[in-house]
Amino acid sequence: MVSFDTPGGAKFYKADLHIHTPGSHDYDDKDAAPDDLVAEFENKNLDLVAVTDHNTGEYFEQLQEAAEGSSVTVLPGVEITTGQSGEHQIHMTAVFPPEEADALSPFLHDIGIRGDPEHAIAEDTIPKICDKTRDYGGLPILAHIDVEAGADFELTDRNNPTRQKVFDPERVAALEVVAEETADEFEDFAHIRSSDAHSLADIGSRYTFIKMDSPTFEGLRTAFADPESRLSLTSEPTTHPSVDGLLSHNGFLQDRHLQLNKNLNCLIGGKGTGKSTVIEQIRYALDIDPRSDDIEDDYNALIENTLRPDGIVEVLVTATNSDQYRIRREYGEEPEIERIPNTEDSEPQEVDLTIEQFRTEFFDVEIHSQRELVELARNEIDQLDLLDSYFDINDEIEARESVKQDIRAKNREIADLREEVDSLKAEKERFEALKQQVEVMEQKGVEEYVEGQEEWEQERAALSNVIGDVEALEEEVSSLALADQLSLTEVDDGPNEDLLQSVNETISELQDDIAEHEKELKRIVNEGRGDIEDIREKWNEENEKREKEHESLADEIEEEIGVDIEEFFDKKAELEDLRGVSEDLENKRGRLRDARGEKADLLDDLQAARQNLSQARKEGIEELNAQLGNVRVSLHSQSNRDEYTDWVNHVLEGSGVWTEHKEQITETIDPPELAEIVRNNDTETLCELADVTPTTAENFVTHDDLVEQLTKLELYEIHDRPVIELNDGGWKELNEMSDGQQCTALLSIAMIEREVPLIIDQPEDMLDNKFIFTDVVDILRSIKQDRQVVAATHNANIPIIGDAEQIVVMRSNGRAGFYRDCGSIDDDEIKALAQDILEGGETAFKRRREMYHRVV
Template identity: 25%
Template sequence: MDIERLQIEGGFLDGLDLKFSSGLNVIIGARGTGKTSVIELIRYALAARSHTTEAKNRSFDHARAILDGGEVTVLLNDLVDDITVSRTADDDKPRSTASFVAPIVLSQTEVETLGLSDAGRLSLIDGFINGRSIMSATEATVISSLKSIYKEILSMEAEIGSLSEEVTKVPNLIAQLHDFERQLRDLQGNSDEVAKKQSESSLLTEELAAASAREDIVARFGKHALEWRTTLDNLLLEDFGPDAWTGAEENDPVADLRGTYDLAISKIAEASEIFQKIENVSTLRQEEIASKNFEVERKARILRLELDKVSEGTGALSRHISLIRGQIAQINTRQSLLDERHRRLDSLRKRRDEAVAELEDIRLNRYTLRCGVTEKINNALAPYIKLEVEQSSQLGEYSKALTDALKGSGIKYNDLALKISENVSPRELVAVVDNAGFEELADLVDIPKERAARVIAQLREFGLADILTCDVQDDVSMYLLDGVDYKEVAALSAGQRCTVILSIVLQHSERVLIIDQPEDHLDNAFVANTIIKTLTSRKGHGQIILSTHNANIPVLGEADLVIELTSDGRNGFVQVNRPLNHPDAVNAITNVMEGGSNAFATRAKFYEDNSL
């Protein structure tokens, strides 16, 4: 896909209409004539990626300032159809007639600094990988799913904790029950009348206990329906409907979807009403159970009074026994609920583990693709330039996620977060927390067991979603052969860094390359021996647009098109747009880049007179 045409309305380059060739296009001109502005406006129009946050902000501000409220339009050609892309100074994103692949754009500053940041080096390698946006979208979907599952896990663990606390009371309640029953038997003695009344009282107690368990189930059911209804009602309250169409109805681009949207909203409203009915029925059933309980309790109270008359103290003991049996019945009901919640938690953890495995597969595939890119670049640029990729070695995000999770815990977390991130992977940490493996964590991180237990308790309470989904990125290292030794890119001079970056960027053959003044910080020998060599080898393998002050690039690089920009002080405009050998192009190169024909002739005579 090539850039055929650039048109600008408004601002410094108002009226500019620039056509490009499918090969090497070289933009020349004095300083302040708009060379960088043309490149940044193409980047802005096509939403081409900036390789650092600083570069992104600077590029965005530059483009909007140059447009001054106007609009930039780019015409693309993919050999089948023309694609028109437009963007005004106020647009959040481009408007296009079809989807397109954005070019690779590098500013002068990006060429100089790209190799110094972890993100910049990764961005440079990722530019060679096709389907990155699909991969990133899939990754984002999996991460969103993981975070949603973790919310359910946290809620389920909290409910299990509450239920478990109640279940632990059962042994003590049973002991109390047995003690009261023994006391009751001692008071009853061998009286048949007492035994009969006690049997009746026991039946009523069992009936009350069963009713109490039913009431608990109904109450929980109604509460669940209330939570659903509240969620749906809040969604309905926040929905203001889709934007209205102010034009002719037949031109409404979503006319066929509006009815479907309204139907979906009505179904949500219906669901809310159904949950409301469930709440109402639950409330009525609770009232019915309470009414029956009242009658049963009245009968039990009469029996207890009668028992007290026959044998003093038996009524009070019967009442205690009734209360305890009711509590045990409720808790036993919750035991089955607890068992079900444990099964649901196991299911959620299984879903979580499957999502984690999918996320790891996506990231492993990305690492494999990066390795493939570096291998091809190494083969092309050996022995002078060498690249290496280390898997999942940028631990900053992981360490930060751990720090955030441990804040407010009373644990000294800064050094600890770093130690954990260096010794335990996010997935291993999840397994340790799930199993309450404080001894294992203590061994892995070399900390006291008591401290490891506190860490696990804090992580369990905080949740592990952000830790498990944090982006532990690969790391790309770049080296330049300097003498007999390889030097890492951070240790190189500005010129040497540019050598590495440009050599890598120019390996692209499938995407349009746009580079602003690539020769800065480079001597003419390197320009001639490296950049020119790569440009000529890429003939017929993709479009390149370069701005430059170096005459070697258009001349020795055999430019297909030379574009000279000039300015009258108020506006920049195209002075020349011709093939390299056209007299206008030759004249432009001679005057702008060589200082004029006399200066060029003087230098040529000097070289001839002093040649060896």
């Protein structure tokens, strides 16, 4: 478990805002005490309740006192029987802040509720009651509108002027519905569900999740003003991967554990307060390099300035498996990962993964530094990488890389086979030369002196072959571990535990027996090899006797026929060793032909894998376009030769080949074909395909730096080319757009709905304020429930109209950055700081009020 030094911002709290008590005349459990109600609140996991007895607020004080020290906040309220009706009197509720509880009695008197609460009826109309509720600091709610005594149930004629005055979104704070689907009929209103409990058992039978900094009346008021972002009638939204917190030691940021929210987080503050530092230190902990060199230079400088020499950054994350992990990275070192247990008494567990493996398997994040989108617009390969991160194409990428690995292995095999073929060709030439030399000696009659020599050489070769086979067998036997293939069965407390235990005993005995037999087999083979070595030694002794006899006649033989007998024996022995070389050579040549054919098949497989990847990207793009509005993406398969051309240009430096000719070659010839041309020194084909001179072709195919990198050339990618367009009075591609339009298009893509957290530094840079207000904020509001967003910003529209769950206000004294305050706009101080710090803060709050026609 991890504790934080800052609050976590707004989150969903479970609320029941229509609860009766024994203070209502029709309450079932008349003997229930306030403590009983509070116990039931806690039993139902309620965080916020409103006491709304019929036409009275007298029970609130007892219940508030009973709730002190509990986890529940109790608000004062009342259910009002109004004078307007259909078949029955229409009910509404009014909920107030605790500090206004004493105003309930004069409020009820003011609207005409007097005398016995059971029979009292308000004298004022519902619109007037709504106005007076607000005058007294409360929130007016139309109660259970879709059942008896509800406004929609009783006033069925939608053209009825009374109904139209009752359903006034500028007066009514919220509608309470019984059936969820009723809410769909009233889009202009905030909606809640409440139990209308008249017994202990009914408490919490219906409820609403309300997003607030804490369960307070002010949080409720803010939620009613922005119901789309802050109210949920169904269930608490599911969790998703998130960056939960940041702690920095010995660096620029203060040594406090910053807590981030699972939804929209906004870092605000003046220049130099540390907003970008928070984002880049998260990037550093997760070891995610920026895409462009310029951004990477700025990033490295910032990390050096804020962490060097011995700074440490710790990032807490919730992964896709819902487990929590801490990533700790000291300046200049590799990240370390540990899993955080769910209980306080357990120690963190070290995770034996690299950070790259961890990001692939458990947790990843999309990070854009300041100005990174502008840089991204200039590089199509970086754009493709960004798009790839949105698609489920891991299988296709792995398939492509697997084929590449197979080709690399096949190239190594072919190179080895070529060496073996060359070696065997040399041995065959040697064999033919020896054969002729021995034939000359034999023609001189040497065989008369060394009768049976050929048979002796055959015996020598046979013994060598046998010993080689036995040595290979001995090596194979020594590596046996058959017993390891058996494993014991896990025995739980099942119905046949004894039988399973018997299986384990049998397996253990079997493992022991196999190990014993393996040991005996090794002994037998070793003993056999020794016996054969002894036999060869005896053979060597006999052969030495024979050779000594011949050596004693050596001078006589050389004098009579002119043959050196020792030379004859050496050549004869070598000839016998090489006797099978022709067959070996043909076999190797056949294997080389097969390997080249297999490689050709692999190259076809690689092309197919690339086509499959392109198709998967196109399918992903189709789904992506369905989420985009004024932006669309398309793909030109394997058409981006820029990186391929740049690489060839670089490798061919100093070759004497002009740049325009190198570009001619790469524009007309794909990497595998070009590699084969160079490998075969095929200048004629190069001249024909690329329309270059023989001199250019010769310089190209013989350039050492290129020849040494043929496998890399052969596998070089011709990338897919993404085309990103923005509809601004007509569709325009990125290279036709202004910087602001480019950022608009790329930001629209970056903010699509997905699980991976989005961390972005000043997304408003290069964008006009109208687009931020009309598009960026809408997108943020739509994705933040299911995707965490962390944004450093100086534009008020993003945190205020975007309704950021966590606003982190930062400040600096020049030497260090501090988290001054944290929270949402529920908090009056956060609201005041946001208006003061952000550009257009006051205007943004005004816009927010205009958007929802409600008091914020």
